[in-house]
Amino acid sequence: MSGTAPAARWRGPARLVAQRVVLALFTLLLVSAVIFTISGLLPGDAAQELLGQGATSEQIAALRHEMGLDRPAVVRYLEWLRAIIGGDPGMSLVANKPVAEIISERLPNTLTLAALTTLFSVPFAFLVGITSAVTRGRTTDRALNILTLAMVALPEFLVATIAVLVFSVKLLWLPSITIVPQDPTPGEFLRAYAMPVMVLGVGVIAQLGRMIRAAIIAELDRPYVEMARLKGVSQRRLIFRHVLPNAVGPIVNAMALSLSYLFGGAIIVETIFSYPGLASLMVNAVTSRDMPLLQACAMIFCATYLLLVLIADTVAILANPRLRQG
Amino acid sequence: MTAQAQIAPSQTGAAHVEVCNLCVTVRAPDGSALRIVDDVSFAIPRGEVLALIGESGSGKTTIALSLMGYARGGARIEGRIRVGDATLDGTESASLAAQRGNRITYVAQSAAAAFNPSRRVMEQVIEPALIHGTASDAEARRHAVELFEALSLPDPAGIGSRYPHELSGGQLQRLMAAMALITRPDLVIFDEPTTALDVTTQVEVLQAFRKVVRDQGATGVYVSHDLAVVAQMADRILVLNRGRVREQDAVRAVLETPADDYTRTLLAAARPVVKAAVPAPATGSPLLSIEGICAGYGPVDREGRAAHPVLSDVSLHIGRGAAVGVIGESGSGKSTVARVVAGLLAPTAGTVLLDGQPLARSLKDRSREELRRVQIVFQNADIALNPAHSVGEILGRVLRFYEGISGHAARARVAELLDLIRLPAAVATRRCDELSGGQKQRINLARALAAKPDLILCDEVTSALDTVVREAILELLAELRRDLGVAYLFISHDIATVQALCDEIVVLYKGTCVESGPARAYAAPPFHPYTDLLISSVPELRTDWLSDVGRKDPPRLAAPDDGGGLCRFLPRCPVAIAGRCDTASPPLRQLDSGNAVLCHRSQAELAG
Amino acid sequence: MDSLIRAARRLPLSGKLGLGLVVFWIVVAIAGPFVAPYPPGSFVNEEVFAGSSGRFLLGSDFLGRDVLSRLLSGARFTVGLSAIAVAIAASIGTGLALCAAVGPRWLDEILSRSMDTLISIPSKIFALVLVAAFGSSIVLLTLILALTYVPGNFRIARSLAVGLARLDYVEVARARGEGRLYLALVEVLPNMMRPLFADIGLRFVFIVLLLSGLSFLGLGLQPPDADLGSLVRENTSGLAEGALAIIAPAVAIASLTVGVNLLIDAATQGKAE
Numbered sequence A: 001m002s003g004t005a006p007a008a009r010w011r012g013p014a015r016l017v018a019q020r021v022v023l024a025l026f027t028l029l030l031v032s033a034v035i036f037t038i039s040g041l042l043p044g045d046a047a048q049e050l051l052g053q054g055a056t057s058e059q060i061a062a063l064r065h066e067m068g069l070d071r072p073a074v075v076r077y078l079e080w081l082r083a084i085i086g087g088d089p090g091m092s093l094v095a096n097k098p099v100a101e102i103i104s105e106r107l108p109n110t111l112t113l114a115a116l117t118t119l120f121s122v123p124f125a126f127l128v129g130i131t132s133a134v135t136r137g138r139t140t141d142r143a144l145n146i147l148t149l150a151m152v153a154l155p156e157f158l159v160a161t162i163a164v165l166v167f168s169v170k171l172l173w174l175p176s177i178t179i180v181p182q183d184p185t186p187g188e189f190l191r192a193y194a195m196p197v198m199v200l201g202v203g204v205i206a207q208l209g210r211m212i213r214a215a216i217i218a219e220l221d222r223p224y225v226e227m228a229r230l231k232g233v234s235q236r237r238l239i240f241r242h243v244l245p246n247a248v249g250p251i252v253n254a255m256a257l258s259l260s261y262l263f264g265g266a267i268i269v270e271t272i273f274s275y276p277g278l279a280s281l282m283v284n285a286v287t288s289r290d291m292p293l294l295q296a297c298a299m300i301f302c303a304t305y306l307l308l309v310l311i312a313d314t315v316a317i318l319a320n321p322r323l324r325q326g
Numbered sequence B: 001m002t003a004q005a006q007i008a009p010s011q012t013g014a015a016h017v018e019v020c021n022l023c024v025t026v027r028a029p030d031g032s033a034l035r036i037v038d039d040v041s042f043a044i045p046r047g048e049v050l051a052l053i054g055e056s057g058s059g060k061t062t063i064a065l066s067l068m069g070y071a072r073g074g075a076r077i078e079g080r081i082r083v084g085d086a087t088l089d090g091t092e093s094a095s096l097a098a099q100r101g102n103r104i105t106y107v108a109q110s111a112a113a114a115f116n117p118s119r120r121v122m123e124q125v126i127e128p129a130l131i132h133g134t135a136s137d138a139e140a141r142r143h144a145v146e147l148f149e150a151l152s153l154p155d156p157a158g159i160g161s162r163y164p165h166e167l168s169g170g171q172l173q174r175l176m177a178a179m180a181l182i183t184r185p186d187l188v189i190f191d192e193p194t195t196a197l198d199v200t201t202q203v204e205v206l207q208a209f210r211k212v213v214r215d216q217g218a219t220g221v222y223v224s225h226d227l228a229v230v231a232q233m234a235d236r237i238l239v240l241n242r243g244r245v246r247e248q249d250a251v252r253a254v255l256e257t258p259a260d261d262y263t264r265t266l267l268a269a270a271r272p273v274v275k276a277a278v279p280a281p282a283t284g285s286p287l288l289s290i291e292g293i294c295a296g297y298g299p300v301d302r303e304g305r306a307a308h309p310v311l312s313d314v315s316l317h318i319g320r321g322a323a324v325g326v327i328g329e330s331g332s333g334k335s336t337v338a339r340v341v342a343g344l345l346a347p348t349a350g351t352v353l354l355d356g357q358p359l360a361r362s363l364k365d366r367s368r369e370e371l372r373r374v375q376i377v378f379q380n381a382d383i384a385l386n387p388a389h390s391v392g393e394i395l396g397r398v399l400r401f402y403e404g405i406s407g408h409a410a411r412a413r414v415a416e417l418l419d420l421i422r423l424p425a426a427v428a429t430r431r432c433d434e435l436s437g438g439q440k441q442r443i444n445l446a447r448a449l450a451a452k453p454d455l456i457l458c459d460e461v462t463s464a465l466d467t468v469v470r471e472a473i474l475e476l477l478a479e480l481r482r483d484l485g486v487a488y489l490f491i492s493h494d495i496a497t498v499q500a501l502c503d504e505i506v507v508l509y510k511g512t513c514v515e516s517g518p519a520r521a522y523a524a525p526p527f528h529p530y531t532d533l534l535i536s537s538v539p540e541l542r543t544d545w546l547s548d549v550g551r552k553d554p555p556r557l558a559a560p561d562d563g564g565g566l567c568r569f570l571p572r573c574p575v576a577i578a579g580r581c582d583t584a585s586p587p588l589r590q591l592d593s594g595n596a597v598l599c600h601r602s603q604a605e606l607a608g
Numbered sequence C: 001m002d003s004l005i006r007a008a009r010r011l012p013l014s015g016k017l018g019l020g021l022v023v024f025w026i027v028v029a030i031a032g033p034f035v036a037p038y039p040p041g042s043f044v045n046e047e048v049f050a051g052s053s054g055r056f057l058l059g060s061d062f063l064g065r066d067v068l069s070r071l072l073s074g075a076r077f078t079v080g081l082s083a084i085a086v087a088i089a090a091s092i093g094t095g096l097a098l099c100a101a102v103g104p105r106w107l108d109e110i111l112s113r114s115m116d117t118l119i120s121i122p123s124k125i126f127a128l129v130l131v132a133a134f135g136s137s138i139v140l141l142t143l144i145l146a147l148t149y150v151p152g153n154f155r156i157a158r159s160l161a162v163g164l165a166r167l168d169y170v171e172v173a174r175a176r177g178e179g180r181l182y183l184a185l186v187e188v189l190p191n192m193m194r195p196l197f198a199d200i201g202l203r204f205v206f207i208v209l210l211l212s213g214l215s216f217l218g219l220g221l222q223p224p225d226a227d228l229g230s231l232v233r234e235n236t237s238g239l240a241e242g243a244l245a246i247i248a249p250a251v252a253i254a255s256l257t258v259g260v261n262l263l264i265d266a267a268t269q270g271k272a273e
């Protein structure tokens, strides 16, 4: 391989990554079919529902025609798909505004919250994961294990409730709802986001930390680690030079999972702190049965998940010499 | 500068390594303390090699690791260990732990697993020199290339830039030796460094090891379960059994005049002989015939070739009550033959005949009676017996399945079967994970016997066992054959085992059958060149064997990638004929000894 | 039974704590409503958001109902629905996984492909879409919870089953001529029980959290039925006062989920070493 030209060297991984991209797109297509089937076809007649029980059958038929409900399911799906891909998933039934417009108002908020939480929790997760892996089986590890185990099992509203009680009600440090003022100063910005980021962070740190620990420990059990110890390699060098490069695959995968949780899983946190993000928008869509909006939100979350997993796969391929060489 | 030049004057008199009353204790699963090494003492003079020999679990590796002050999984080391001026509990640089990878180095059993898969080999080889500061980066690299050369690795200058997965097991094992020698250590510990290799590779690796260890003048500890290998590498032998020393002496003394009973058992088992006399199998129409089998893995293309073809045109015949051995190196397709016969893998061409009747290619088209008559036994009893079931259930299921026997009758038959394999009837209620390796292998056999088969396919059934247990199982197989008249297709990579048990032997090389014939014909040439290589690679129980094995370098005739019908052995054949072997496919020759070989060389040439 | 008790004795402290919590909640789910001091729906206290007192151990809620009584009946919903849902999810997921492991290759391909598709819809999102489409009557809600976690269980069970199906003892049974059903149920399934139970336990925790979350958002159990999540939702107005009515049900959920997690962790670790 030392003699191969650079272009040839990248052909292997490029093909692997291209395969993953195609697979992800195909999966996304299937996902869209599932979502459309569940939300667009199965629930029964939207026209009937809009008009209520009192409507005559002519009225219903007229509305059905107007809404295009009398055409075959496949045609409706393809049209819906084309609209979604074109970035225009139609009008919100409730707000009477284009869904695209509603979403574009909310999307930056969701991205900000997810980004801040990532910045806050990933370092802690690594700290927790590495610390408990290297102290494996000893007191620190056991304490961290029980702590993170409890943290992943806590319902978010309990964490949020306690946070509000402590920081807003008792200490009066932080606002209990998240309103970001126009052009905030950095201080205002941090104060506004502190609470949702902390509450979301609890779950992410625990979950990601546990997965990082597991990934490192799986490597620590492999014979090359014992060999490195017998070469006289220090603990620090062992973890950073020998183990982590091999654990990149599972770790980036865990990060993709955690981040996708941040994106779509912030439902409770957004609701409690009245934060105008996509997740609470989706909850509103469910409550008001605003299907176009619901479908668009669901597709965004699924696409994000697939994108994150795709990125993680790509990183894992590039980090593994065996895969890198195709 | 060599290691000798660094010896402190005060130490030249004393032994280099001194171990007194070494004990290692671990916590058993039930919480009690378990001594896995018990009061072991020995000394090694500078420049000598001591072999630690014993069965698995005898504590060899544990002792070897404790020389580096290292204990696995919370084991406790007690006693006195001194290597040079470093001791077990010495402070700072005077402790054994501080010498790890520097003055004391280690070569692990499976180099394939002991290299870090994500770093280049060179980085790993020179790492000890860099972390211990014994050489600069450039110096270390230069030294590494010298070592690669001394270890006869191909392309010494370039091989370091590869990743472990791009190298073969034998190459990695030698690279690991280079890693162990890079700091010019005083003491090198070899832990079963050739156990994972094929015999033919083992010779080359052993020769390379012996050369570099001699050149370096280092003291050595060589851990192995194979007396013949140890005889080549060591000056002295220490025989271990269950963590205790049974005997220690010079190699020749141990081999020729063993003082201890246990050593004698080991020596006897090293070259198995089966005592049960088996009458010559009945001649006549064969029980099983395999004719022109081609098989492989992966999807099959339109021309009927598998994506990864393994067997090409394999034929063999097994008479009633006969034992036919199949040998070949790892990956030669031995197991695949058994899988085809059992119906687990459908061949892409050829037929399997049982009593002259063709067997369906795949399982689901075979009748239950056909299935009953051919049973398969796998190598590793640990994964061949379902841990969720008791021994009685495992055997009982076979009885119910083929004969509809259940209840009291089944229990009686299970007891009979257990008696047949020399286990007490009470074992029936036990689960397999409570049994020892040898006992499990017996149950594994009993399950096949329960079907009252005509033919048992034994896939490496003795390979995972220690020599002494292996001999007992071989004996049992011979007795069963004598008493029940069952035939065997006996697969092994070890020619000595096959010779002990079988009437006929087939040699597989890369999925072709290069030689076949009566077992006694394998006692002396003429052989097929590959058989010759295989037989001459088996270490013998004498100290000068390794120096005697001459290796002719292959003429290196280029072979097309897929073989193209040419002899598959061509790239490695030392006696290939230019212009013939690389242009035409070899003919099948009948030799006077009764063997048939697939080779261009004539009988006279092969005998020479 | 004996061996169960012995196994329980060997658990580390955290495992015993977990086991205690789990047993406690099982007992509450079964017996809770019978020992409740008041009917859960009746207004028994003038004062809303009252603190703990002799008559009302956990105080009163936003309408003056007894929090303890409501909690006891809510726990039955939370534990019961989640248990049924996880049983359905595991039966479907593991059943399909076994089919994939011992069945023909194309079946495995189809099943794995479909489950991979479903798994790329984040579970909360999937549940929301289903609720929007079908509503949330008790039966539908249980099915939705189950369906949401089928793909995850399938994935774990399939990887276990495929690994086991490759082992030599399954190969031997196959060579003997055993049918697929026998291979799946007798050779493979018994050996995947332990890790499978751990997975089922974890999924139970996820389902409890999802159900409570849905109810907390008003999308889960509908009044007059109330699970623990609904109780938290009802009493959000008491948050500012730190009312027991909101803390108690939230802590109840946490003690259930944390308990299950501690138990599984201890049980699986004990065996691994």
Ligand SMILES: Nc1ncnc2c1ncn2[C@@H]1O[C@H](COP(=O)(O)OP(=O)(O)OP(=O)(O)O)[C@@H](O)[C@H]1O
Residues within 6 Å of the ligand: B297, B298, B308, B310, B328, B329, B330, B331, B332, B333, B334, B335, B336, B337, B493
């Ligand atoms: N299920 C499989 N799929 C693809 N390739 C396989 C499979 N099983 C075996 N092979 C390949 O087929 C070849 C022959 O394998 P086989 O197991 O028959 O060899 P063997 O002689 O029994 O080797 P060993 O001594 O290591 O057991 C090897 O190259 C192996 O990698």
Ligand code: SF4
Residues within 6 Å of the ligand: B528, B529, B530, B567, B568, B569, B570, B573, B574, B575, B576, B577, B581, B586, B598, B599, B600, B601
């Ligand atoms: S045919 Fe030629 S290459 Fe093959 S074994 Fe015989 S001599 Fe060697």
Ligand SMILES: [Mg+2]
Residues within 6 Å of the ligand: B334, B335, B459, B460
């Ligand atoms: Mg094999």
